[in-house]
Each structure stands twice: as C-alpha cells, then as structure tokens.
Amino acid sequence: MQHEVDKIYFRVTFCDPDMTFPVVDPFVFLGMNLSEDDDGGEFYYFQNAVDLYKNGDARRVPGSPVSRLTKEHLAGDMLDVPSLVKMLSRGSRVAK
Numbered sequence: 001m002q003h004e005v006d007k008i009y010f011r012v013t014f015c016d017p018d019m020t021f022p023v024v025d026p027f028v029f030l031g032m033n034l035s036e037d038d039d040g041g042e043f044y045y046f047q048n049a050v051d052l053y054k055n056g057d058a059r060r061v062p063g064s065p066v067s068r069l070t071k072e073h074l075a076g077d078m079l080d081v082p083s084l085v086k087m088l089s090r091g092s093r094v095a096k
Contacts, residue, residue: 001080003029008049009078011067012087022088027078028052030059030066044069046078 058064
C-alpha cells in the first residue's frame with residue numbers, strides 16, 4: 001500500500017490474547033525520512049490524529065510524539081479503511 005501524506009490510517013491493537021476486543025486508533029501519515037537520523041533507510045512517520053488535532057502538527061510543533069516505523073514494521077500496521085474493515089470483520093465479537 002502506498003501511504004499518502006496527511007491521510008488518516010488506523011492502528012489496531014487488541015485488549016485480550018485471543019484478539020477478540022479490538023482498539024482502533026487513528027493516525028495521520030506525516031511523510032518519510034523526516035529526521036536527520038534517518039540515514040540509510042526508509043522511515044515512515046505517523047502522528048496520532050487526536051494529538052495532532054489537540055496539539056498541532058508534529059512537523060511544525062517540536063517535541064510532539066510521533067510513531068516512526070520501518071517498512072518491515074509498517075506491514076500489517078497503519079491500515080487504510082478497506083484493510084481496517086477486512087481485519088475487523090474477522091473478529092468473532094465484532095457486530096456485523
């Protein structure tokens with residue numbers, strides 16, 4: 001999947017070991033390789049959408065928390081809407 005800057009993606013975690021209680025958090029894709037420390041690799045930066053709304057864009061507000069992911073960590077994380085729906089539809093306790 002090609003991520004688009006300023007678009008919202010979703011991180012799904014689960015409250016239980018059986019993965020039946022999902023927690024969905026929205027994130028905004030900020031871009032790639034935004035830090036001087038990103039030499040020699042591809043790093044994807046995301047900011048929690050609630051944090052961005054309350055505190056401002058991390059690209060303009062120094063010290064704002066971001067999630068920095070490698071391409072390997074990005075696989076299965078930061079889902080678009082169709083991927084989110086597909087993942088959630090597999091949950092046995094999610095209403096259909």
